[in-house]
Amino acid sequence: MRVKELHKATESQEYFVNMGPQHPSTHGVLRLLLTLDGETVTKVEPHLGYIHRSIEKMCEKDSYQQIVHLTDRMDYLSCHMNNEAVCLAVEKGLELEVSERVKVIRTIISELTRLSSHQLWWGVMGMDLGAITSFLYGFRDREMITDIFEETCGARLTMNYNIPGGLMFDIPTNFQAKVKEFITHFRKKLPEYDQLMTNNIIFRNRTEGVGILTKKDAISYGVTGPSGRASGWSNDVRKSNPYSAYDRVDFKEIIYTEGDSFARYQARIQEMWESMNIIDQLIDNIPEGNYQEKTRAVIKLPKTEIYQTVETARGELGVYINSDGKKNPYRVKFRSPGFSNLNALNTMAKGGKIADLVTIMSTIDLVIPDIDR
Amino acid sequence: MKAIINYIKEVLSGVKTLINGMKVTGYYISHPKEIITQQYPENRDTLKMVDRFRGEVIMPHDENNEHACTGCQACEIACPNGSIEIIQDRILNEETGKKKKTILKHVYHLSMCTMCNLCIPACPTDAIIMGQGFEHSVFDRSKLTKVLNKPGSKLRDGVEE
């Protein structure tokens, strides 16, 4: 009896902490309702929607050209891929074949976007773990890419470079030289990333074995992108459903089987090398051709359903367009990668410490507007 | 014994990775030339935006204070979020005696504009272009609503054909 009482008296009590909506490591306005037992996380319950703008409803009122620029505002770090997804879907609906030049340029810009997204992620990952310097180094290298984007399409972040039927502008004359310059620069800087963070023993201890997601769970939760591939699930849309010019480039799909935070980290770092390989293969042979196919000023899709997937920096983005033959879509659905990836957070973070939760959050690389849409 | 050797090895390799990391930051503090940040207002004279930079929508006027906007509203339709409003009127043309649509005001709400560049290709007469200005901050929000055609300006001859 007394033992039981004693046990009861020393029993720890769970308590709740609201992490967010304003919190440095939720990367935006995400609220996590944590159930904690001391420092140990027993449950994570994400509360979303703080920047829900109902893009899907807005799309129902917009023409197909206008939808494209809204997708910039979803996953702003892979805006080009978002644009591309909508444009590919509309082109599929119109049965419009864009020129080879457009395909190759789209692929190059996609990979540059992926690089820039991963660079920012790397910087932010370091900052979440307390190494603030990496943030600036990540931005330093990203700056060169955004400069290229600026010269190409006039915007650094929300590019809106794609239009249904091609690209808004042709590439500038010094595009190839600039991209090559960047690639040589970044090939030198990427090993520095490893030196500063990847090999660091503190970093290793913070990430290895933290937040394990099994392959079965990854598939069930639909955790795609580098996060899913780190669990050993081959889910690269670029390989399984090649779009644009991905069918003619030779690249490796990065797969790790550990499923922990370090595997997710490594998957992204290695993906940067692969992205540079893809750009290397394409940059010297951009075919001649139109950068834009003529479309009608008012695009009307036939009565049809289209589903288009692309691989963004975060995972598989699906665009579902249901058209009833009018100039506006009847229903647009964006299957955003962050939304599904966040769903698995509880499984990964359960049983870890608060610091582990922060690590996991940054390794699944959340972009909140992508989740909330 | 083996455990002790492993322990020492572990400590030494850990310290080595830490020193490696410090080498990276140490390199940058000893090479101040690699500093990448810019002193923005100070470098204003040398700062030049790229040609395609999308800062704001502007309507170029020539030396006779004439522009190329016919008021066809193509840009207004193309705009996804209603940043452009065209106010027009039918004015009697004295030569032909017919009433003709004429633009009074090309109102541009910079505060709503997302710089998506959809209005520029939509314009049939290339009357509007994207300007390079980026210093848009004002103290009063109403100042962000701009009238793009200058007062007293008129349509350039020969545009409408």
Added chain:
Amino acid sequence: MERIELQNKINSFGVEVTFAESEVPTQFLTAEVSSENVHALISELKNNSDTSFDYMFCQTGIDFPEHIEVLYHLRNTQNNSEIVIKAKIEDRENPSIDSVFDLYKTADFHEREIFDLFGVKFNNHPDLRRILLDDDWEGYPLRKDYVDEVNIVEL
């Protein structure tokens, strides 16, 4: 798996399914099913070793004037074959359908989103609350008859 083969396989499940026919070939094989049978069908599709659609990559609701449809995009991660299940809910006033959370954990958020924006009630969902909107939000915004004079600006 070829479409015809898959179609025959599904027909052998004993669940009442109609396959959408159209002049132009659709992107995916589309199976239409009533809202009562959807769980049985998907559970069979997932657990049958011949089909084993183990990954639901999208779940969508669509509001039609007469009914609400819930779409399930399924994929087999082994051979990349894909299928779309359309579940028709006739009752627009009080739509309800069985949850597939027990089959795909990703349905947790997706079903909450459909509940939030279309008002479809998912039976057996562990935690069916609004996800994107406030808990006290009235109406279901992605329905076609939704009116909101404050927040929706007509251009």
Added chain:
Amino acid sequence: MKFDIYDFSVLTASIHKSLSEMMSETAVMITEMVIVGIIFLTLFAVLGLALVYAERKVCAFFQQRLGPMRVGFWGTAQTVADAIKLLLKEPLMTKSADKFLFNLAPFIIIIASFMAIAAVPFALGLQTLDLNIGVFYVTAVSSIGVAGILIAGWASNNKYSLIGAMRSGAQIVSYELSVGLSLLTIVILTGSLQFSEIIESQREGWWIFRGHIPAFIAFVIYLIAGTAETNRGPFDLAEAESELTAGFHTEYSGMKFAFFFLAEFVNMFIISAIGATMFLGGWMPLHFGELTAFNEIMDFIPPIFWFLGKTAFLIFIMMWFKWTFPRLRIDQLLTLEWKYLLPINLINILIMAFVVLMGWYF
């Protein structure tokens, strides 16, 4: 010795003499206390401003930035402006906070660092308290600060603050050990706990050079544990802005926040100063045994500059740590202490004792 011309005790003795001529013994004592107090207050302010500026600049250069550049020449007046801002800010307090403890906490922290700095020997004859148990006193006093942190975290009535305070408690209690033990290694060498004697014993060369590898290991451990004791990155778990927003001082604003901020930097100074005194010879110039010419040149540099230079060097290394490494997790932090630093430290002391016994040091 040449540097004796820079002896401050001449100056202090003359002040004492002239004061004694003017008033009674008690009054002299009180006046001297007030003067010393004022000097330390000024020192605190100057140290705070200078170190914050240094930190921001050093951090900026590590990160390929320029840092503050606008206020004053190269932003030198930036920290002054920040201090004025903090002074003018409204001191906010949450409604359910424990008012008395909430207001008390910043003072406890600042008093702790005040007491510790009293024992720091700045230069020859420039030391307020030359206790014969100086090392012991500093290690004892510097751990009072944790009480302030715990009180701050508890009184804020905020879960983040409480987690931060608890982390800080666990951290400082463990790392006190390592700091104490690594200082003990040098105490074994010198055979004294008095700072002035420790410095005097380094006349022929600094302990880090003379004490072989054990002294160097002790120095490294002291640096790591010292960084941890000041709650600075990579051991800033008590603040951990990416996890706990700002940890124990989440709810503080204005001047009360400035106290925490100031205490952090002053503590960093104290830890570096003690480290410089114990391992790098304090204000003692750099001497190499028989090189008389070299030694004499070194003697021309006043001791105060030697002291400040060494301290600045250690502070720079601590900043280097902070701006390079990711933060540790709480369990790893304790693992580092109990599994690595402490055993190594104990063995190190054993070796050092053996070295001293055999007289193997230079």
